[in-house]
């Protein structure tokens with residue numbers, strides 16, 4: 427049985443729209459697996475506070491992006507748990523997922539929410555969120571262990587991602603997981619243009635179609651064994 431070591435609900439800094447009961451459970455389960463918690467706990471807590479502030483800032487700029495950060499981190503941590511990763515990588519997926527798009531603070535909201543097709547220039551500007559996020563996080567030395575999902579979540583298994591064009595196992599596993607969690611959330615979330623919002627089944631179909639091209643096929647297999655109910659509990 428997990429013990430509540432960090433009470434997320436008590437933290438008044440947490441944006442209420444972002445709070446999700448699943449966050450507590452997932453973080454608590456990771457903490458349960460740390461052999462000597464007293465060594466790591468102060469740093470884990472101080473990182474959580476910094477992450478809260480970053481999510482708050484992102485939510486103020488773009489609430490849909492802030493909410494997306496919450497869901498992608500939770501789902502990423504569930505995938506990492508099912509892939510039987512160690513607590514450090516599970517925490518990296520949770521925390522790294524929570525900050526993966528923090529660079530979107532620098533992208534004008536009207537471009538983030540633009541209905542319809544983006545121009546080439548707008549698309550390139552949005553792609554810059556990866557670099558902007560990494561630059562922003564240089565001011566947060568304690569968050570460096572969680573930067574891989576920020577830096578590499580738009581890399582693709584086949585090497586056609588951005589900005590580093592890493593391929594296959596050269597992409598850190600936490601970033602391969604967040605890439606999938608990110609895509610699932612993007613597919614199933616409402617968008618102001620057709621097809622607006624796709625179902626869980628449609629998302630699974632799309633993810634399977636992109637296995638071994640966009641996504642790590644092993645992570646896709648792990649993901650497809652998670653039930654719809656389990657995934658929806660993290661949303």
Ligand SMILES: [Fe+2]
Pocket residue numbers: 526527555579580
């Ligand atoms: Fe992104």
Ligand SMILES: [Fe+2]
Pocket residue numbers: 494498526527608
């Ligand atoms: Fe994202």
